[in-house]
Amino acid sequence: GQQVMQIPQYQxxxxxxxxxxxxxxxxxxxxxxxxxxxxxxxxxFLIQLVKSGEVKKQxxxxxxxxxxxxxxxxxxxxxxxxDVGTYFCAGSYGQNFVFGPGTRLxxxx
Amino acid sequence: xxxxxxxxxxxxxxxxxxxxxSCSPISGHRSVSWYQQTPGQGLQFLFEYFSETQRNKGNxxxxxxxxxxxxxxxxxxxxxxxxxxxxxxxxxxTTSSGNYGYTFGSGTxxxxx
Numbered sequence: 001g002q003q004v005m006q007i008p009q010y011q012x013x014x015x016x017x018x019x020x021x022x023x024x025x026x027x028x029x030x031x032x033x034x035x036x037x038x039x040x041x042x043x044x045f046l047i048q049l050v051k052s053g054e055v056k057k058q059x060x061x062x063x064x065x066x067x068x069x070x071x072x073x074x075x076x077x078x079x080x081x082x083d084v085g086t087y088f089c090a091g092s093y094g095q096n097f098v099f100g101p102g103t104r105l106x107x108x109x
Numbered sequence: 110x111x112x113x114x115x116x117x118x119x120x121x122x123x124x125x126x127x128x129x130x131s132c133s134p135i136s137g138h139r140s141v142s143w144y145q146q147t148p149g150q151g152l153q154f155l156f157e158y159f160s161e162t163q164r165n166k167g168n169x170x171x172x173x174x175x176x177x178x179x180x181x182x183x184x185x186x187x188x189x190x191x192x193x194x195x196x197x198x199x200x201x202x203t204t205s206s207g208n209y210g211y212t213f214g215s216g217t218x219x220x221x222x
Binding site: 031033035041042043044045048050088090092096097098099100101102 | 154157
């Protein structure tokens with residue numbers, strides 16, 4: 001069935017270091033969304049990418065959608081302790097969105 | 110505007126019992142999806158309702174069911190509870206297509222003992 005993979009599963013970084021999480025699908029996606037879930041919280045929508053090769057930025061966060069629309073990445077520049085949480089991608093195959101397993105980010109001060 | 114409201118926030122049930130969880134979506138959102146979240150399994154999709162009809166369904170046993178009312182409020186029911194059903198149940202609402210992102214509620218933490 002439709003499946004969205006994410007790597008890495010966990011990432012520990014020192015505050016100030018960069019962080020990247022990757023999302024992959026075996027089939028072409030209509031679009032992709034990214035969410036952040038803080039510890040003890042619920043997922044919060046960050047952004048949606050629709051076009052092939054699309055790049056969007058939100059302050060220190062950079063989101064990319066691959067040319068083939070099968071993969072995406074989220075890059076955080078100079079992480080801060082407030083970036084701690086689990087980052088999920090959710091890929092659309094038409095009508096429904098499939099969530100990836102998430103990447104849990106720890107930031108050491 | 111008010112967010113997605115889930116009730117109750119916490120619930121403790123005994124094996125074999127049944128439970129009903131409630132979700133009130135954002136006003137104007139007609140799609141409501143339910144997810145089960147456990148530490149080892151991430152976000153597992155249960156089902157989605159749109160205009161009172163189940164539009165999509167995940168791979169969960171028939172013990173898990175749901176419904177949606179005409180005001181878009183949704184309920185999910187789990188019958189014959191098992192220990193493995195202990196999880197955070199999240200509901201998310203969106204517009205018809207989901208293309209503006211899903212808004213999640215704070216969830217219901219279910220513990221089965």
